[in-house]
Amino acid sequence: MGESAVYTADVLLIGAGIIGAACAYRLGERGLKVRILEAASAPAMGSTGKSAAGVRVQFSEPTNILLSWESIQEYRQMPEAAYRPIGYLFLVPESEWPQHHKAVELQRSLGVAVEELCLEDAQHIVEFNPKGLAGATYGPADGVVDPHGITMEYLRRSRTLGVELHLEAELLRAFRQGGVWRVETRRATFEAPYILNAAGAWAGEVGKRARLEIPVQPARRLVFATAPTGWKHNYPLTIDLASGFWFRSEGERVIFGKSNLAEVGFSTGMDWAWLEPTLEAGLDRFPWLAKTALDRKASWWGYYEVTPDHNPILGRMPGVEGWVNACGFSGHGVQQAAAVGRLMAEEIAEGRAATLNIDPLRYERFSSRARVAERNIV
Known part of the structure; x- marks a missing residue:
């Protein structure tokens, strides 16, 4: 040109x-x-x-539910999407259960299969500390793509x-x-x-x-990765709504994170100082994470593009x-x-x-x- x-x-x-x-x-x-x-x-x-590659329908508003559900239907038909329905598991605090239950009813009314689980059944999927939780929800069509x-x-x-x-x-x-x-x-x-x-x-x-x-503003988000764990696992993308901590399996590793809501702007690189509050939240709910080792070279960062109402x-x-x-x-x-x-x-x-x-x-x-x-x- x-x-x-x-x-x-x-x-x-x-x-x-x-x-x-x-x-x-x-x-x-x-x-x-x-x-x-x-x-x-x-x-x-x-x-x-730089995305963590998750796709889910577990939203609380109809427009977001349908945007995601219709997209998942298309990805299912696209080999290049490498869609894997590993599921999303939300661990819901007692204070949030009534609103979360309403969201599940809405999701189901829109034709999406979402399950409500008692804490005992959720423990069969992922081991966690149940303190302060009322229940869990699981979306079997949620998962990850490429x-x-x-x-x-x-x-x-x-x-x-x-x-x-x-x-x-x-x-x-x-x-x-x-x-x-x-x-x-x-x-x-x-x-x-x-x-x-x-x-x-x-x-x-x-x-x-x-x-x-x-x-629209940029907000840096961090994805931390463990070394290979040494045990077999296929964890769904699991979110502790009480703290915002999330994790899922990535091959033999576990990747995890927690949004720093105070961070806005074009910050670059890994913020290793954020690892401590992230792990603090994660270990409180998932004590078994203490058995894993962090792989700094496998961790990464990217940007969310955030609006005032997300x-x-x-x-x-x-x-x-x-x-x-x-x-x-x-x-x-x-x-x-x-x-x-x-x-x-x-x-x-x-x-x-x-x-x-x-x-x-x-x-x-x-x-x-x-x-x-x-x-x-x-």
């Missing part, structure tokens, strides 16, 4: 993570000319590639539909002019009637460069012609990407998403009292 080159499209899609790739594929199916602008030197280098494999497959399908991927194409400035968005990068300029912001942890910064306020921002930007958001997933992007791709294609090609009501996740909620009160945030 020369410096004076101008490339046109119907949609400029910012970000080649799993959300951007799914959206590109579905837009390409609609016959739209799509160009993906990715700041990194390869796809899936941000939150997608986010990188899914992203690359969507991009492969996209290429067959004429979608073009531009790497090292960081959006430096974007402005609306003559009925199109004009995007400037270091190598070229791009023009299209639509921009779809799927920039993940960088979505807020992308908005600023277009003089838009998009409430729910994504989907759909058209109010009062801004041709700008659509699919960002702010707050750790739920991998598990909702397949459904979001279809919905954003509807939003752009048909004028409005139709197969699922995304109104609770639209930008307008931030200027009203109609916030989505999702309780099952990890």
Whole structure:
């Protein structure tokens, strides 16, 4: 690309993570000319590639349940997704049981199989200290996938539909002019009637460069890994809702973590000081973790893209012609990407998403009292 080159499209899609790739594929199916602008030197280098790879339907709000459930159905049919239904096990404190029970009733009413377990039955799945707990819930269709494999497959399908991927194409400035968005990068300029912001942890910064306020911030999250344990295990992704500590099997290892909710911004590297409070919470509930050894080289970090209510921002930007958001997933992007791709294609090609009501996740909620009160945030 020369410096004076101008490339046109119907949609400029910012970000080649799993959300951007799914959206590109579905837009390409609609016959739209799509160009993906990715700041990194390869796809899936941000939150997608650093994800703990879980997919679950155990949410408390209908929109989140359905976004995840419909995505899991698609991943089941995609060999590249490497979907493994290892399950999610929630250990629920006494104070949270009434609300959690209501969430299970909602999940079941939407056609999702979720089980309520007494503490004794839950102990047959994972050994834990039952102090302060009322019960557990288990989602047998929840599990893990290969986010990188899914992203690359969507991009492969996209290429067959004429979608073009531009790497090292960081959006430096974007402005609306003559009925199109004009995007400037270091190598070229791009023009299209639509921009779809799927920039993940960088979505807020992308908005600023277009003089838009998009409430998405990066938040570093750490995944600690043990050395091979020396015993056979197939632990589901288990979450102690009392502390926020989670873990699951990863081959012969156990991976685990706990979100530092005070951390916001582009911090980099492993925060080893956070290991102590993480382990303190983990050992209190799961004393057997003391038998494991940490493998620092196998541990990793990445970013959540968080919004004020920890729910994504989907759909058209109010009062801004041709700008659509699919960002702010707050750790739920991998598990909702397949459904979001279809919905954003509807939003752009048909004028409005139709197969699922995304109104609770639209930008307008931030200027009203109609916030989505999702309780099952990890």
